Amino acid sequence: MSNLQQWWRNAVIYQIYPRSFADASGDGYGDLPGAIERLPYLVKLGVDAIWLSPFYLSPMADGGYDVADYMQVDPLFGDTADAYRLIERSHALGVKVVVDLVPNHTSDEHEWFKAAVAAGPGSPERDMYMFSDGRGTDGELPPNNWSSVFGSTGWTRLVRPDGTGEQWYLHLFDSKQPDLNWDNERVRSAFDDVLRFWLDAGVDGFRVDVAHGLVKESGLPDQLEATELLGSNMGPMWDQDGVHEIYRRWHNVLDEYDGDRALTAEAWVPDLDRLALYVRPNEMQQAFNFEFLTAPWDAPTYRKVIAASLAANDSVGAPTTWVLSNHDVMRHASRLGRADTADRSGAGAEDAQPDSALGLRRARAATLMMLALPGSAYLYQGEELGLPEHTTLPHEFRQDPVWERSNHELAGRDGCRVPMPWVADAPAMGFSPTGEAWLPQPEAYCALAADQQVDVPDSTWSLYRDSLATRKSHALGDGSLTWIDRFGDDVVAFTNGDVTVLANVGGSPVTLPDGEILLSSMDVDGELPTDATVWLKRS
Numbered sequence: 001m002s003n004l005q006q007w008w009r010n011a012v013i014y015q016i017y018p019r020s021f022a023d024a025s026g027d028g029y030g031d032l033p034g035a036i037e038r039l040p041y042l043v044k045l046g047v048d049a050i051w052l053s054p055f056y057l058s059p060m061a062d063g064g065y066d067v068a069d070y071m072q073v074d075p076l077f078g079d080t081a082d083a084y085r086l087i088e089r090s091h092a093l094g095v096k097v098v099v100d101l102v103p104n105h106t107s108d109e110h111e112w113f114k115a116a117v118a119a120g121p122g123s124p125e126r127d128m129y130m131f132s133d134g135r136g137t138d139g140e141l142p143p144n145n146w147s148s149v150f151g152s153t154g155w156t157r158l159v160r161p162d163g164t165g166e167q168w169y170l171h172l173f174d175s176k177q178p179d180l181n182w183d184n185e186r187v188r189s190a191f192d193d194v195l196r197f198w199l200d201a202g203v204d205g206f207r208v209d210v211a212h213g214l215v216k217e218s219g220l221p222d223q224l225e226a227t228e229l230l231g232s233n234m235g236p237m238w239d240q241d242g243v244h245e246i247y248r249r250w251h252n253v254l255d256e257y258d259g260d261r262a263l264t265a266e267a268w269v270p271d272l273d274r275l276a277l278y279v280r281p282n283e284m285q286q287a288f289n290f291e292f293l294t295a296p297w298d299a300p301t302y303r304k305v306i307a308a309s310l311a312a313n314d315s316v317g318a319p320t321t322w323v324l325s326n327h328d329v330m331r332h333a334s335r336l337g338r339a340d341t342a343d344r345s346g347a348g349a350e351d352a353q354p355d356s357a358l359g360l361r362r363a364r365a366a367t368l369m370m371l372a373l374p375g376s377a378y379l380y381q382g383e384e385l386g387l388p389e390h391t392t393l394p395h396e397f398r399q400d401p402v403w404e405r406s407n408h409e410l411a412g413r414d415g416c417r418v419p420m421p422w423v424a425d426a427p428a429m430g431f432s433p434t435g436e437a438w439l440p441q442p443e444a445y446c447a448l449a450a451d452q453q454v455d456v457p458d459s460t461w462s463l464y465r466d467s468l469a470t471r472k473s474h475a476l477g478d479g480s481l482t483w484i485d486r487f488g489d490d491v492v493a494f495t496n497g498d499v500t501v502l503a504n505v506g507g508s509p510v511t512l513p514d515g516e517i518l519l520s521s522m523d524v525d526g527e528l529p530t531d532a533t534v535w536l537k538r539s
């Protein structure tokens, strides 16, 4: 198969966060049967693939990113037959399926961890995790100063039945998410089996959680800078060269299968050249471009990030993977209406509230800019409806461990995980047949519900559908970008194939050049308003 036909090179991949997408059972939690029912909606929207956040057996201490069995579906979401059915139905509709792989840590309720605790220090079972003796006279201090990405310490001490302290285990996330020891061959081969299990089930790829974290610097030296929430990601636990050997191994496992199966790195690596190492020809296929996601609403920054991303990825022959929203960050329809448009952290009622009209206007413009770029793009469920973040979610509903672990200083990520509004005037806005919903939906979601937007001209949903169709018919995903600089510093302007794209990120309108308007994020009449993007057919 020629490289250009590899589906992931230009695919638009829609992220389903199963807990919040569609609930068929009526218990208030989204599930796989619910997702299956909504597949026609996604086909109509025009996506090429879906990525499902974890639906595996889990005590749900981190929304399923704490896996107790990688080969079982959690009853909350259905059963293994539902997963097979989802894969089969998607394929029948021409939609690829990507599932989440969570290799950095398991749940503390995974059999491997229970066995490690029971077997005691020095045992092979314990060596599957990052156990260590403490410092201090009696081992009462953690082995080093590493903190959890979710706040507070990154180490928890086991306690013997008699109450005395035992060894410590590392958890870069919640204490219910012990880190695996990737220097251990048993761990490596166990994950080969997990990959094969889902490849045999027919999945087209894996989104690899915390791909920059699996290998830790040997000797576990103290960290010099504080770890910001999924942020700075510099230090002895992140982006160690040793991770690449693992991805070369996985590449070979995927190669045993027919079709072109793909691995996508969730690697919060601040340097685009380091990120490109994850998508070298014998490693993964995609890596989320978080530099783009975290860029402020600023034309020079967008140009710089886009150019640097394309150059870094070109150097290894990989497409760039664009993204503006996901289940870990403030939805871009809210982020871009904030005073600090690069601030992706969640918000509560006591925080400054985003300007929702400005946010939506910019979000539509940002999306239209993103979807014109060569490469692949990820969409997060609900962004096609222009959903804002729920920024006034009452605290008693919060479930993200970030809220507790930060001593209620950080609102966390629940605000972007609120159940989807499908039908404006149905209970729970059509999310579940009973009106149950694990998080309450904000009033603003009513007017944005899918039934208010599907096939409605000028709705955000229609803008997404039209841009996906036009992107496909003009082969923008396979194209290449040429900058245009005659529109001034505040406009991100480029051509891709026969399409000219202008995103006005500045404060004043711009006169439009001649050319047929293919799509625009707002009404344009001779001029492109501020915070708007247009696609023109090159004359």
Ligand code: GLC
Pocket: 062, 065, 066, 102, 173, 209, 210, 230, 266, 327, 328
């Ligand atoms: C990734 C996931 C996030 C999760 C964390 C720990 O960043 O996207 O949701 O909390 O890893 O697994």
